[in-house]
Amino acid sequence: MKESQRILKESGFNALMKEFSDKNNSWKNVQIKIALTGQTGVGKSSLINALRNMKEDDVGGAKIGCTETTKEPTPYSYRENENVVLWDLPGVGTPMFPKEAYLEKIHFEEYDSVLIVSNTRFKENDTWLAQQISVKYPNSNLFFVRTKVENDLRRYQEAHGRILFPEERNQLCKKIRDDCMENLIKENIKDARIFLVNSHRTNEFDFGKLQSMLIEKVSSLKRDAMILSLSSVSNDVVAEKIRVLEGRIAQVSLAGAFAAIRLLRKLLNIVSLEEKEASPSKISSLLLKRVCNRILININILLF
């Protein structure tokens, strides 16, 4: 508050409004890079579209397909903030990105988080990459995403000729997660964070948890930037978004209050001029003056 008064006194109203605006928009300038890598066809691009709450055909949507589609690292920014970027990376061992050159070509130290994506248990190339990242970039936030989980459930249902009970469904998910975990532990990757998703339905399985985890792993300013950039596809994100926006109310109200004071003062000047002229509108001017003064007093009590 004192800072606001100082700026107002020293630099004027417009400078103060600019200060409010800069503070409120600072999150837009924070850069966040998230990498998605994995073998061809596992669903990297589909996951990117799901995280951005977009479809393939939307403007800027990632192309998906049955043939190898992601051949070059491709950035996809969030609609709400172009500084939060999901990078669609070709998998390890693709023709242009052989294993030997993979780490040289993709600079993992530049990313805030890395998602290794697979539609089955994690295979040799995935575990090799996870080991390399853990050793060479121990501060990186590594996540494992297991896609197309609903296919496993469907296959199970078909085999049993009936719909699964919710408990059976949960058990099957646990089995898939445990199976992935065991496989990673065998390759000496401990405490892996595994998320099961269906990129076509973001309200199922661990999609919301994945978003929350991505948010949690970035620093606090980046966290706000990311929350405000995310489309509200899950309840977890909606709750986070409300929390950040509530924190901004004070800032925005303060800007509004200063603007209101300025407006009321202008109005009072006009009213005072009218009073002097003894025009027919004098009575309404006096009334208006009283109202303006009362509002000004109230705002001043609130502010100072």
Ligand SMILES: Nc1nc2c(ncn2[C@@H]2O[C@H](COP(=O)(O)OP(=O)(O)OP(=O)(O)O)[C@@H](O)[C@H]2O)c(=O)[nH]1
């Ligand atoms: N059922 C189901 N299908 C999915 C899911 N994710 C992706 N797919 C399908 O899997 C196929 C490949 O998806 P992409 O997103 O193009 O896979 P990718 O990893 O980007 O593939 P490349 O670009 O070739 O490396 C498409 O037909 C998608 O519709 C999912 O969660 N569930």
Ligand SMILES: [Mg+2]
């Ligand atoms: Mg792709």
